[in-house]
Amino acid sequence: MKYMIVDDEPLARQRIKRLLASFAEFECIAQTGKPDEVMTLIVQHQPQLIFLDISMPEISGLELAKRINSLPAIPKIIFVTAHPQYALDAFGVFASGYLVKPIEQSELHQLLQHLFPPKIQYTLGNQTRWVEVREILVARADDKYTQLYFRAGQAIIETSLKQLSERYPEHFVQVHRNTLVKRSAMKALVNNDGGYFVSVEGFPEQIAVSRRAAKAIKSSN
Structure with a gap:
């Protein structure tokens, strides 16, 4: 810019x-x-x-x-x-x-x-595309890569969860060692069978939350 x-x-x-x-x-x-x-x-x-x-x-x-x-x-x-x-x-x-x-x-x-909403670049086939950070609902570590989930689809990038968390702390909250979610989209934290899960608006499944993250989420509410 x-x-x-x-x-x-x-x-x-x-x-x-x-x-x-x-x-x-x-x-x-x-x-x-x-x-x-x-x-x-x-x-x-x-x-x-x-x-x-x-x-x-x-x-x-x-x-x-x-x-x-x-x-x-x-x-x-x-x-x-x-x-x-x-x-x-x-x-x-x-x-x-x-x-x-x-x-x-x-x-x-x-x-x-x-x-100038921040964007993340990714490749789909032979096309270079961008997704605005504010559109990302969930980011999950997948071996050496990170899988992004947003309303319009998915993307795989090489940026680590740690890097995403440090660059966009106002957007992401870490709920598990391998998962970030959109902070403002978290709907409910529940305890099922001894484990914690969180619902994210626009994402189809509940996401596992570590005990440490669950404690932090509770204290921030």
């Missing part, structure tokens, strides 16, 4: 880059504090996302957004500003998001997850 930063404050540009450093899929391909350079840089680098300050000398971020929206390929725009009163004006020029300085990591992460 290629992004560009437009802000006349160097420290503000540095902060955005620092906050995005942990997002491996995001790459800063251009930055500037000069509004008159923006359109040239967009044409040159073709960013998919622009962080745009509203209050800048000579040309405001709102005016720049109007010009950007006239391009054939329009990048998403996230306004960053110290003035929350501009929010309504920002969305009037079709902004994708609005962040108030100083930007918080959690707010930035939440907005990016909404705008």
